[in-house]
Structures are given as C-alpha cells and as structure tokens.
Amino acid sequence: MFNLNKRRQAVVPEVVTITTEAAAPAQAFYQSPEELVHQEIKLAVHQKLIDEVGGALFVGDALAPDASDLIRRMIQDAVNVRGELVTRHGLDQLHSQMLDEIRGLGPLEPLLADPLISEIMVNSASQVFVERDGKILPTRVRFQDDAHLLRIIDRVVNAVGRHVDEATPMCDARLPDGSRVNAIIPPLALNGPCLTIRRFSKDPLKIADLVSRQALTEPMAAFIRACVEGKLNIVVSGGTGSGKTTMLNVLSSFIPAGERLVTIEDAAELQLQQPHVIRLETRQANNEGVGAVPQGDLLRNTLRMRPDRIIIGEVRGGEALSMLQAMNTGHEGSLTTIHANTCRDALSRLETMVLMAGMDLPHRAIREQVAAALDLVIQIERSPDGKRRVTQISEIVGMEGEVYLLQDLFRWVPLGRGPEGESLGQHRPTGIVPRCQARLEEKGLAVALGTFQGAQA
Ligand SMILES: Nc1ncnc2c1ncn2[C@@H]1O[C@H](COP(=O)(O)OP(=O)(O)O)[C@@H](O)[C@H]1O
Ligand SMILES: [Mg+2]
CATH class of the missing domain: 3.30.450.380 (Beta-Lactamase)
Known part of the structure; x- marks a missing residue:
C-alpha cells in the first residue's frame, strides 16, 4: 500500500x-x-x-x-x-x-x-x-x-x-x-x-516594463517594433543574464498574428502569445551518451515545416550557418540572441561559430553571409548597479572590403554615477537615418524621422 x-x-x-x-x-x-x-x-x-x-x-x-x-x-x-x-x-x-x-x-x-x-x-x-x-x-x-x-x-x-x-x-x-x-x-x-x-517568470517583462525601467526609450521601442513588423532579421546581443531572452520575448510579441512561427530553444523560455506557434526544444544526450538532438538538427527539420519566421533562443555553434542561410532564403523576420559584448563582436562571434562547425568556407564568404543575413543588432548590458539596458542599436549595411559596415542608430551615453552608485546616462539617437527606413516606408511602417534626431530621445 x-x-x-x-x-x-x-x-x-x-x-x-x-x-x-x-x-x-x-x-x-x-x-x-x-x-x-x-x-x-x-x-x-x-x-x-x-x-x-x-x-x-x-x-x-x-x-x-x-x-x-x-x-x-x-x-x-x-x-x-x-x-x-x-x-x-x-x-x-x-x-x-x-x-x-x-x-x-x-x-x-x-x-x-x-x-x-x-x-x-x-x-x-x-x-x-x-x-x-x-x-x-x-x-x-x-x-x-x-x-x-x-x-x-x-x-x-x-x-x-x-x-x-x-x-x-x-x-x-x-x-x-x-x-x-x-x-x-x-x-x-x-x-x-x-x-x-x-527562475522562470510566468509573467515576463513587456515592452512597457522595459520602457518604464528605462532599458530603452519610447522612440527606440517604436523603431524596434517597426523593424520586427517589417521582417528585419534581428540579433539581440549581450552577456549572461543581461536580458537577451527577455528582449527576444518582447521582440516576438511584435510579430503580427497570422504568421507561422517556429521557436528553437535549448530550454524553452519564450512565451509567445501568437496563435500559430510551434515550440521545439533540443535534447541532451542521455546517460549513455546517445540521443542528443542539437539546435542544428531542429533547424533543418524546421525548414521542412514551412515557417514564416524562425526564432532561435540563442545561437551557440553548429547551427549558425544554417541559420544565416535560412535568414537569407525566405525566412526574413527571424530573431535570435547571441552572447557578445558589442554589436560588432556579435558578428565576429557568429563568424567564429560558422568556422568552428567545420565548414570549409572562405572567411570572406562567411562574412558576406553574415552581412547579407542580418539587418539589426541590439546590444544589451547589465550594469554593475543591476540595471539592464539597451546600450547600442546598430544597423548592418553591408561590407567594405573585408570589413562589416555597421552604423549605430542609438547609443547609451553614460554620465557617471548617482549618489547611490546608480549608473546615470541617456539613450541618444546618433542622427543617422537607417537604410532600412526605405524598406519600412514601403510597408507603411516607417517611424517619424525625428526618432533618429537628438531632440526625440
Ligand atoms: N530591462 C530589464 N529590467 C529589469 N530586469 C530585467 C530586464 N531585462 C531582463 N530582466 C531580468 O533579468 C533576468 C535575466 O534575464 P534574461 O532575459 O533571462 O537574460 P539572458 O537571456 O541574457 O541570460 C530575468 O530575471 C529578467 O526578468
Ligand atoms: Mg537567455
């Protein structure tokens, strides 16, 4: 009994x-x-x-x-x-x-x-x-x-x-x-x-929470929303615990209902509200060392599932090349995160991942794939006072010779410390109107030009 x-x-x-x-x-x-x-x-x-x-x-x-x-x-x-x-x-x-x-x-x-x-x-x-x-x-x-x-x-x-x-x-x-x-x-x-x-938060932070916590400004949020709706390929970059998954979840929330989404994660964390979502999760090898299903395998399978967009929780390795190829071939609007310290660093890490996967591709070809696949990198950071914020939004506009052409659209400008050790500063647009503005305009999604000029932020 x-x-x-x-x-x-x-x-x-x-x-x-x-x-x-x-x-x-x-x-x-x-x-x-x-x-x-x-x-x-x-x-x-x-x-x-x-x-x-x-x-x-x-x-x-x-x-x-x-x-x-x-x-x-x-x-x-x-x-x-x-x-x-x-x-x-x-x-x-x-x-x-x-x-x-x-x-x-x-x-x-x-x-x-x-x-x-x-x-x-x-x-x-x-x-x-x-x-x-x-x-x-x-x-x-x-x-x-x-x-x-x-x-x-x-x-x-x-x-x-x-x-x-x-x-x-x-x-x-x-x-x-x-x-x-x-x-x-x-x-x-x-x-x-x-x-x-x-801890898994049943009630993850929303865009309004991120704005009210000053992780980014209202105009930055509006721009990011337009980029997601306009199907740009976006990478969120940051350190461990900086808020990448939270930001990815927020980005995903901007995807219009009606698209078919497939998410691929090592440990399912994303909480998408759309009606048409398929969630996939990798599997580790069992104690006998067999049965592992890595992200790359799930991605290959996903491509046979007719997804409109693919959302990869975090690119870590072997799946990087397939992801870039998918982004370059009809799966625009795909989103992912990567562990890196700056927007430029995010691109070079992606490159390294492709190389480490044993692909015998010339360096330049890999860079071209990266530059062609990605439109925007959003860099976030956790500062010593515990605040998480967007520190940089960069647009990838192409290559010049061997070098990526990146332009910062918004930056966090630090202004020292407050009385309680809190980090002070301001989010500022750089004054550059992004190339993608034209693409967004075509779709009727463009934000006001003032968004990219000093007065707005
Ligand atoms: N802007 C923010 N303000 C306050 N807390 C945040 C913010 N972004 C994320 N967090 C919290 O930080 C923790 C780590 O976030 P997470 O998105 O899981 O980080 P990462 O994916 O980079 O490891 C979570 O508890 C999350 O709720
Ligand atoms: Mg995460």
Whole structure:
C-alpha cells in the first residue's frame, strides 16, 4: 500500500538553518542558540518520521492529507520532551521548514517562494547567493553538508530522469514550474556541489516594463517594433543574464498574428502569445551518451515545416550557418540572441561559430553571409548597479572590403554615477537615418524621422 522505498530518501534527516530573510547580510552565516535548538528538534522529528511513518507520509507524489498535522504534533512532542521553550512563531517556523524539507528543495524553498528572486546560486553547502530585484545578495540559507546538498540536487535531476555522479558530474534540468537548473559537482566543482537555478517568470517583462525601467526609450521601442513588423532579421546581443531572452520575448510579441512561427530553444523560455506557434526544444544526450538532438538538427527539420519566421533562443555553434542561410532564403523576420559584448563582436562571434562547425568556407564568404543575413543588432548590458539596458542599436549595411559596415542608430551615453552608485546616462539617437527606413516606408511602417534626431530621445 505504501511506496516505502521510493520515498524513504525524502525523509532522511536534514539539518538546516533557514530564514526567510533572503537579503540578510553576509555576516549572518552563523547559527544562534535558538537556531541550534530548532535544528535538534527537526532532526529528532525527522528520525521519528523515518522510524514510525516511512513511506506512509506520501500518497503518490503528494504529502498524505494528515501528514502536516502529524508533523506539527511531533514537533510539539519533541519540544515538550526536551523541556525547551519555543514560541508559537518558532513552532510555526519549524513546521513549515520541515514540510519544505520533506517535499521540496529543502532550504531553498523559501527562496523559491520569493517572487523577487530571479536567480538562486548555491556555490557550496554553506554559501548561497540570490539575485533579488536585480541585485546579487548573500543569504542565510545553508545546507547541513555536501551530502545534504547532493540529495537535493538528486531530487531535482531525478525528477527529469537524469542523475549526477562522478561519471556525469554536470547536468541541466528543469523544475516543474519551468525554472532552469544547472548542477555541477566534484571532481569538476572544486568547492563542493554547485547548483544554479534561473527562475522562470510566468509573467515576463513587456515592452512597457522595459520602457518604464528605462532599458530603452519610447522612440527606440517604436523603431524596434517597426523593424520586427517589417521582417528585419534581428540579433539581440549581450552577456549572461543581461536580458537577451527577455528582449527576444518582447521582440516576438511584435510579430503580427497570422504568421507561422517556429521557436528553437535549448530550454524553452519564450512565451509567445501568437496563435500559430510551434515550440521545439533540443535534447541532451542521455546517460549513455546517445540521443542528443542539437539546435542544428531542429533547424533543418524546421525548414521542412514551412515557417514564416524562425526564432532561435540563442545561437551557440553548429547551427549558425544554417541559420544565416535560412535568414537569407525566405525566412526574413527571424530573431535570435547571441552572447557578445558589442554589436560588432556579435558578428565576429557568429563568424567564429560558422568556422568552428567545420565548414570549409572562405572567411570572406562567411562574412558576406553574415552581412547579407542580418539587418539589426541590439546590444544589451547589465550594469554593475543591476540595471539592464539597451546600450547600442546598430544597423548592418553591408561590407567594405573585408570589413562589416555597421552604423549605430542609438547609443547609451553614460554620465557617471548617482549618489547611490546608480549608473546615470541617456539613450541618444546618433542622427543617422537607417537604410532600412526605405524598406519600412514601403510597408507603411516607417517611424517619424525625428526618432533618429537628438531632440526625440
Ligand atoms: N530591462 C530589464 N529590467 C529589469 N530586469 C530585467 C530586464 N531585462 C531582463 N530582466 C531580468 O533579468 C533576468 C535575466 O534575464 P534574461 O532575459 O533571462 O537574460 P539572458 O537571456 O541574457 O541570460 C530575468 O530575471 C529578467 O526578468
Ligand atoms: Mg537567455
């Protein structure tokens, strides 16, 4: 009747100290006498649960209906036996911590419950950072030891049929809510098991949010919208966590309904609202090293699916050439992101990707493909104060000899630091009217010329 073995692991004693103050300062990495008492009580209750209840604590994957009450009573008993004084608040805390331990990601649960946290970074059992509201902060969350952290990692990756051990010490997985998880453990990780969780936001930022957060100006937004509607091929370029996927999602939102869209991603993050969307996701090799389906294969398949536009979450390698060819042959309006530091750098990285894929093409031919395929690069950056913003919008107008001809249309002009260390500056048009203006005009999409002149931004 009870699934004892499967769930046994879930009630192993796990001693942790957690608080819900995710933003506590670094010196908070210590345990008060009160926390130590709480820890002892939890350990005792865990042990009792294993000895007396075992798998009966669960029905399928959920906690049994009376489990919560049972745990509360056991905590009260353990407190009484010890003759400790624990406040009502303390009892409630113990209770919710124990429930977290048993069913979820243990000490990480309170962090997952905080909607302002976008990234959870477990550097080791005793060091957990979060990104909260754009800022990176240490937390008081810790694991009992490496074994405890490994058990939590196991729980995450087992749920998607994978595992980590010495032979396969790195793994990507996804939480049921769509959050992306990466685990890397010794011997590759030198400080012990490491876990990074990129929260999935059910409610991604919209263009209005980006404008109100001053990631770009209203006129820049209007121009970008016209470019997407007018089927320009656009690359969003930036570092990790700079907001590339967010921007790609916003760009995609400008695509008129009625077009057939195919998205290709390593981990599906895009949330398109159009009615006609096919979502594809790559597959990693299984533990025997077989069955991998990379982006390039999905792209080849996509070309047989009659897409109007192709949206690739992030170009990383072998698929770069096929992507350029697709953009050059009837799939205008395609969108992607790339990891690069400037608009020009984005182009040279694309080139390198094509070369690395082993294509025996002359350098010049590759450059010509790049220049012909792409129309616009949008560069974004995360500044040290946590703000994400567009720092450059460049148009690719062709080649001159061996060199790309790029013209900046908008730039972020930094103007030093404010009193609280925040980066000051202004988005400014460069005064150049883009070549694509004519193309947009033909389609009745052109924005006012003033958009590209100083007064507007
Ligand atoms: N302009 C912005 N202002 C505030 N937060 C942003 C902005 N753009 C993105 N973010 C947030 O930054 C985090 C990382 O964004 P994401 O688009 O996933 O970055 P990338 O794809 O470059 O790694 C997400 O939590 C996202 O909600
Ligand atoms: Mg991304």
